Amino acid sequence: MARGKLRIYLGAAPGVGKTYAMLSEAHRRVERGTDCAVAFVEHHHRPRTEVMLHGLEQISRKEIEYRGATFTEMDVDAVLTRRPQVALVDELAHTNIPGSRNDKRWQDVEELLAAGIDVVSTVNIQHLESLGDVVESITGVRQRETVPDEVVRRADQIELVDMSPQALRRRMAHGNIYKSDKVDAALSNYFRPGNLTALRELALLWVADRVDEYLTEYRSEHQVSTIWGSRERIVVGLTGGPEGRTLLRRAARLAEKGAGGEVMAVYISRSDGLTAASPKELAVQRTLVEDLGGTFHHVVGEDVSVALLDFSRGVNATQIVMGVSRRRSWQYVFGPGVGATVARESGPDLDVHLITHDEAGKGRGLQVARGARLGRSRIIWGWLVGVLGPALLTLLLTSVTPNVGLANDMLLFLTLTVAAALLGGLFPALASAVVGSLLLNWYFTSPVHTLTIADPKNIVAIAIFVGVAVSVASVVDLAARRTHQAARLRAESEILSFLAGSVLRGENSLEALLERVRETFGMESAALLERTGELDPWTCAGSVGPRPAENPDNADVDVPIGDHISLALSGRVLPAADRRVLAAFAAQAVVVLDRSRLQREADQAKELAEGNRIRTALLAAVSHDLRTPLAGIKAAVTSLRSEDVDWSEEDQADLLEAIEDGADRLDQLVGNLLDMSRLQTGTVTPIIRETDLDEVVPMALGGVPEDSVELDIPETLPMVHVDRGLLERAVANVVENAVKYSPEEEKVLVSASAIADRVEVRVVDRGPGVPDEAKDRIFEPFQRHGDSPRGAGVGLGLAVARGFTEAMGGTLAAEDTPGGGLTMVLSVLTAPERRPEQPVQPDLPDATTP
Numbered sequence: 001m002a003r004g005k006l007r008i009y010l011g012a013a014p015g016v017g018k019t020y021a022m023l024s025e026a027h028r029r030v031e032r033g034t035d036c037a038v039a040f041v042e043h044h045h046r047p048r049t050e051v052m053l054h055g056l057e058q059i060s061r062k063e064i065e066y067r068g069a070t071f072t073e074m075d076v077d078a079v080l081t082r083r084p085q086v087a088l089v090d091e092l093a094h095t096n097i098p099g100s101r102n103d104k105r106w107q108d109v110e111e112l113l114a115a116g117i118d119v120v121s122t123v124n125i126q127h128l129e130s131l132g133d134v135v136e137s138i139t140g141v142r143q144r145e146t147v148p149d150e151v152v153r154r155a156d157q158i159e160l161v162d163m164s165p166q167a168l169r170r171r172m173a174h175g176n177i178y179k180s181d182k183v184d185a186a187l188s189n190y191f192r193p194g195n196l197t198a199l200r201e202l203a204l205l206w207v208a209d210r211v212d213e214y215l216t217e218y219r220s221e222h223q224v225s226t227i228w229g230s231r232e233r234i235v236v237g238l239t240g241g242p243e244g245r246t247l248l249r250r251a252a253r254l255a256e257k258g259a260g261g262e263v264m265a266v267y268i269s270r271s272d273g274l275t276a277a278s279p280k281e282l283a284v285q286r287t288l289v290e291d292l293g294g295t296f297h298h299v300v301g302e303d304v305s306v307a308l309l310d311f312s313r314g315v316n317a318t319q320i321v322m323g324v325s326r327r328r329s330w331q332y333v334f335g336p337g338v339g340a341t342v343a344r345e346s347g348p349d350l351d352v353h354l355i356t357h358d359e360a361g362k363g364r365g366l367q368v369a370r371g372a373r374l375g376r377s378r379i380i381w382g383w384l385v386g387v388l389g390p391a392l393l394t395l396l397l398t399s400v401t402p403n404v405g406l407a408n409d410m411l412l413f414l415t416l417t418v419a420a421a422l423l424g425g426l427f428p429a430l431a432s433a434v435v436g437s438l439l440l441n442w443y444f445t446s447p448v449h450t451l452t453i454a455d456p457k458n459i460v461a462i463a464i465f466v467g468v469a470v471s472v473a474s475v476v477d478l479a480a481r482r483t484h485q486a487a488r489l490r491a492e493s494e495i496l497s498f499l500a501g502s503v504l505r506g507e508n509s510l511e512a513l514l515e516r517v518r519e520t521f522g523m524e525s526a527a528l529l530e531r532t533g534e535l536d537p538w539t540c541a542g543s544v545g546p547r548p549a550e551n552p553d554n555a556d557v558d559v560p561i562g563d564h565i566s567l568a569l570s571g572r573v574l575p576a577a578d579r580r581v582l583a584a585f586a587a588q589a590v591v592v593l594d595r596s597r598l599q600r601e602a603d604q605a606k607e608l609a610e611g612n613r614i615r616t617a618l619l620a621a622v623s624h625d626l627r628t629p630l631a632g633i634k635a636a637v638t639s640l641r642s643e644d645v646d647w648s649e650e651d652q653a654d655l656l657e658a659i660e661d662g663a664d665r666l667d668q669l670v671g672n673l674l675d676m677s678r679l680q681t682g683t684v685t686p687i688i689r690e691t692d693l694d695e696v697v698p699m700a701l702g703g704v705p706e707d708s709v710e711l712d713i714p715e716t717l718p719m720v721h722v723d724r725g726l727l728e729r730a731v732a733n734v735v736e737n738a739v740k741y742s743p744e745e746e747k748v749l750v751s752a753s754a755i756a757d758r759v760e761v762r763v764v765d766r767g768p769g770v771p772d773e774a775k776d777r778i779f780e781p782f783q784r785h786g787d788s789p790r791g792a793g794v795g796l797g798l799a800v801a802r803g804f805t806e807a808m809g810g811t812l813a814a815e816d817t818p819g820g821g822l823t824m825v826l827s828v829l830t831a832p833e834r835r836p837e838q839p840v841q842p843d844l845p846d847a848t849t850p
Contacts, residue, residue, distance in 0.1 A: 023052035037084035040074035093127035140756035165196035263294030382424015386432030524571035629662035686723035741767035
């Protein structure tokens with residue numbers, strides 16, 4: 001019996017329309033005469049999904065008793081008995097009620113497929129088992145119901161049901177997905193724009209990888225060797241030289257120009273393990289390509305060109321990036337080089353980019369390390385070979401192998417001279433040439449044992465010997481000196497580049513710069529000294545290291561900068577060649593010093609300006625907001641004390657109530673002013689304890705009318721780690737602000753929910769709302785957005801609320817209320833010992849409607 005085919009509608013999140021798409025496909029198949037039946041579809045009482053079920057045969061479900069309740073699950077036996085051609089099974093990752101035939105619904109589907117029944121099903125990307133940790137890190141919710149990736153990958157057809165986050169949130173706000181009482185919680189928790197965007201990207205990447213697997217499998221089955229440019233894959237050929245970094249960055253820019261571009265760096269080594277690459281440089285390039293989002297590959301191959309082309313075609317690459325050859329011009333007589341060979345053999349389906357770089361044409365040798373001047377050990381060996389070598393060679397030629405001929409004797413002595421030049425440089429080679437010529441004249445040139453030479457040809461031969469020896473020695477010594485100069489210039493350029501980069505980055509740490517000076521030149525200490533006048537004493541603006549110089553005259557190195565600043569170094573005397581770089585360090589130190597002082601002055605000016613602004617606002621508040629309740633109290637008291645008016649008891653009660661209201665307003669205003677003062681001076685010290693939220697929030701509603709707030713605080717919330725008094729004041733200020741701006745006929749909703757290791761208190765009003773550009777400004781002191789419809793206040797309530805919340809380690813932010821209004825979200829941490837190891841998934845159904 002042939003196995004049935006599985007078709008899956010994959011969604012990025014609940015609500016994108018998977019179930020609707022599945023039912024639409026069923027209607028199309030029924031119209032074509034296909035026998036389709038609904039094995040299990042949950043519409044969750046959504047009208048549009050329920051309408052799509054009309055006209056489709058529905059197989060009755062199986063009822064299961066569990067813990068005193070009755071649940072319905074898919075009846076696998078009934079489906080197998082009915083045996084439709086196509087069965088519709090919703091929610092593939094669903095966990096069956098205990099007592100069912102299988103633990104998971106995907107296992108039920110496997111039975112249907114094994115019986116030869118085609119199945120159309122749905123699943124969300126967050127339910128794939130391999131993505132559980134990723135989804136939890138994004139949403140803070142651990143998915144309890146998962147399906148193995150292999151089950152989904154084995155599907156004969158996977159169709160992505162996609163929708164933009166903005167459109168999905170609009171559908172949610174319109175009530176097309178969840179009931180109205182769950183909309184606000186869903187939009188503010190799981191269905192945040194960032195969460196939806198990340199889940200959408202996960203779904204797109206997963207499907208793209210699945211398509212890539214299909215393509216690779218098809219090419220393998222049909223033995224397709226040509227490259228299909230369905231996706232930009234760029235292979236970077238690395239040699240282990242420093243130009244590799246340039247090639248990698250260039251390839252990354254090429255990949256960015258095409259959607260889904262991929263960079264793969266490959267280094268090809270010989271099978272015998274011999275390599276001219278620097279392991280350190282390869283490690284740096286491996287890190288670089290990984291930082292750029294690519295992958296690093298190490299391939300073994302005798303022929304670099306063939307191995308590179310085979311690798312590129314094997315991964316279905318579309319482009320190869322290589323560097324221009326480092327060969328010198330004369331080396332091309334041995335062949336065209338790897339770059340030219342790859343470009344010639346690549347064919348029309350594989351583009352080859354040859355990138356220029358600084359190392360082009362400089363030879364294949366690796367960069368010589370800094371400080372490449374001939375070392376002491378090499379010089380000693382050079383003198384030994386140059387002086388003792390000719391003597392030992394003479395002993396060997398005269399006693400062991402005599403009469404080999406003057407020409408051969410001269411070649412052997414010339415070999416020692418070349419060896420001395422390679423080891424010790426110019427002077428050991430000159431010494432070898434002199435000693436060798438004397439020994440040749442004394443022992444091997446007629447007449448022997450004299451310094452005279454009878455045959456003129458021998459004079460020419462010895463002269464040529466000395467000339468070649470001196471030439472070789474000069475070339476080796478010049479190369480060593482040029483290498484040392486290049487290393488020094490490179491070090492200077494790196495230092496100057498660091499200084500330029502620190503200027504661009506705006507680094508203001510004088511101590512860090514002085515430490516860099518001390519490390520660069522190997523000094524014990526470094527200090528930047530300054531004075532105000534010629535006769536004033538020197539003062540230290542900054543120093544590093546032990547016992548820094550207190551006066552430029554006491555320093556080993558003194559670099560004056562102008563008339564009143566000097567960079568003083570202690571430890572050793574530096575050569576004059578180091579002064580140029582040291583002067584650049586000194587100039588940068590002065591810039592850093594001036595910048596740090598200007599920054600301090602700017603900070604002080606900002607503090608003064610802020611203080612002036614607060615004082616001005618405070619005066620305005622005192623002159624208006626504080627005087628208004630005082631005027632009411634004064635008027636009421638004056639009226640009560642008036643002897644010419646006989647007040648009734650009712651009038652007296654009204655006047656006393658007015659006095660009480662005015663005193664309450666004064667108390668609130670003065671309390672906020674004092675709280676703001678405490679926050680500004682940093683004297684707020686929270687006493688953090690475990691607290692039940694349902695005990696704090698109701699206490700914070702004492703300052704608002706009873707019928708103006710609707711409270712929804714579940715008793716099952718975990719305890720929070722807060723200062724009870726500060727939290728009560730923060731919630732009270734937020735609620736009072738919401739009531740003040742909300743229409744009188746609309747109640748303010750105060751709800752709470754747990755998300756991961758935090759608890760969020762949401763204060764939802766239906767007022768005019770606040771534009772996005774003003775959402776942060778309303779938390780500043782003495783700020784009131786628009787006109788306060790009923791009140792009063794100096795604009796400190798929200799500033800105090802945010803200050804208290806942040807003092808407890810929480811956050812307070814403003815969001816738009818779906819349908820109009822403003823929602824304040826106050827988030828605090830749960831008690832550490834009460835935090836669940838795995839966040840509980842919100843009780844939100846997975847099925848969706850259009």
